[in-house]
Amino acid sequence: MTSHLCWAAVLAGALLAGCSPAQIVNGLVPSTSYRLETGMAYGPQPRQQLDVYRPLADRPPAEGKRPLVVFFYGGSWTTGERADYRFVGEALAARGAVVVIPDYRLSPRATYPVFVRDSATATRWGIDNAARLGADPRQVFVMGHSAGAYLAAMVALDARWLRADGGDPSQLAGWIGLAGPYDFLPIGDPKTQVAFNWPETAPGSQPLAHASAASPPALLMVATHDRLVDPARNTGRMAERLRTSGVKVEVRAFDDLDHVTLIGAMAKPLEWIGGPVLPPLLSFIGLAPDPPASGEPSASHRAPH
Structure with a gap:
């Protein structure tokens, strides 16, 4: 049985057992490759x-x-638990990075800008504790997927939030956004309307509004056929705004991934679903990618100019 069919069988069995997608992915990654x-x-x-x-x-x-x-x-700023993303922590820690995964307050109990403030405070914690954790304080990156990519963008681009905690975006070596919503006004989704107090949503809530020459370098990753977050409007416009401002930005578009599998493909056993997502990410943060496995099919991804 090929590796594709083996993992497909594992996923099918886990789904039949009633496991969540996060539980499935976490069940596929090692538990002894990090502290x-x-x-x-x-x-x-x-x-x-x-x-x-x-x-x-x-x-x-x-x-x-x-x-x-x-x-x-x-x-969507309404759900999520840090323990569900062990596969992200493992993928990066097993390859040499220190990874911090915070929870943050969620809507409807908390609305914008509370979750942005929490994200900035967690980032400042990471900067302050980097040396103690064995990392280089000059090589701190913020990264997120979907609503989390929004938070990473706001921390990196809108200096108000880190400065409120005594920090500054200039302390960041870069930011990484996967399928991020960076320009989503007007708001149509009911849950997002609550999270952002629509229609009284502040224009400054949009990351695109804060892209400037002072922005840290960026790696933007996107599923070409994402049906939840428009890649052209969000990633495309963000990349254009950053480049126009003279900021170094790399864009990676994946033809065989969707909004969810873009993050799921970070788990090494799931690269076959359309990755590899990890190699450009590792390169961006200064780590060597894994050597290619012999006999594995090539991935369908592009690096747009």
Whole structure:
């Protein structure tokens, strides 16, 4: 049986057993390839906690030289738990990065800009603790998927939020957005309307409005046929605005992925679904990609000019 069929059988069995997609993906990744510290507080609220994934001691680069990635998950600003994204922490920590995955307060109990403030506070925690965690404080990146990509963009582009915590976007080495909504006014989705207080939504809530020459370098990854977040309107316009401002930006578009599988493909066993997503991401944060496995099919992805 080919590796494709093996993993397909595993996924089918897990789905029949009633497992969630996150449980399925987490069940496919190793649990011995990183060190994990859970439930660390970055603020006084119950959801202001984070998990830290650290590389094993023998994983290059050396202690103190590792990049640190603060990852924000998606969920339309209304759902999500940091434990569901162990596969993201493992994918990066097993290859040499320190990874911080925070929870943040969610709508409808919290609305804009509360979740942005939480994201900035968690990022400042990562910057302040990078050296203690064995990472380079000069190599801190923010990263997110979907609504989490929005949060990463706001922290990186809108200086108000990090400065409120005594930091600054200039402390970031870059930001990474996967299928991010960066320009979504007017708001039609009812849950998002609540999260952003529509129709009183502030124009400054849109990341695109804050792209400037001062923005950190960016890696923007997108599924070409994403039906949830328009890739042309969001990733396309963001890339154009950054480039026009003189900011270094790399765009990776994947023809065989969708909004959800774009993040799922970060789990090494699931690269066959349309990746590889990991190699450009690892390169962007300064880590060596895995050597290609012999006999594996090539991926359908593009690097737009």
